[in-house]
Amino acid sequence: MSSGSPYEVMLGFCRALRVGDRVLVAGTAPIWPDGSVDPDPEAQAHRCLEIIMAALGDLGAVPADVVRTRVLLTDAGVAEAVGRAHAKVFGTEPPVSTCVVVAGLLDDRWFVEIEAEAVLSP
Numbered sequence: 001m002s003s004g005s006p007y008e009v010m011l012g013f014c015r016a017l018r019v020g021d022r023v024l025v026a027g028t029a030p031i032w033p034d035g036s037v038d039p040d041p042e043a044q045a046h047r048c049l050e051i052i053m054a055a056l057g058d059l060g061a062v063p064a065d066v067v068r069t070r071v072l073l074t075d076a077g078v079a080e081a082v083g084r085a086h087a088k089v090f091g092t093e094p095p096v097s098t099c100v101v102v103a104g105l106l107d108d109r110w111f112v113e114i115e116a117e118a119v120l121s122p
Helices: 006-011 041-058 076-090
Strands: 016-019 022-028 066-073 096-101 112-119
Touching: 016 041, 022 041, 041 076, 041 112, 066 076, 076 096, 076 112
Parallel strands: 066 096
Antiparallel strands: 016 022, 022 112, 066 112
């Protein structure tokens, strides 16, 4: 499944894929349809998660099905802001998560990129 991101075609990947009872969502950046990026790290994380939730929904998953997220940050100082957005989406039963600070992402405007894995309930 595609989200329409130009990177999907350029880099040869799909946004999300369902394999049996698993849904895998690729690293998702905070891009708006017009190509803009909000400079606020919390808003960026919210946008990433909005795109992820739409991809999950298209493949039959809901936020409660998410068992793992991976959060890539370009600055450890934005972790708390990104975490607030993550906590808002996943509430009191969050998935396991790994947060890694990286040297950079594809676009210098991005502070965060997030990927997710879900397991569908029987």
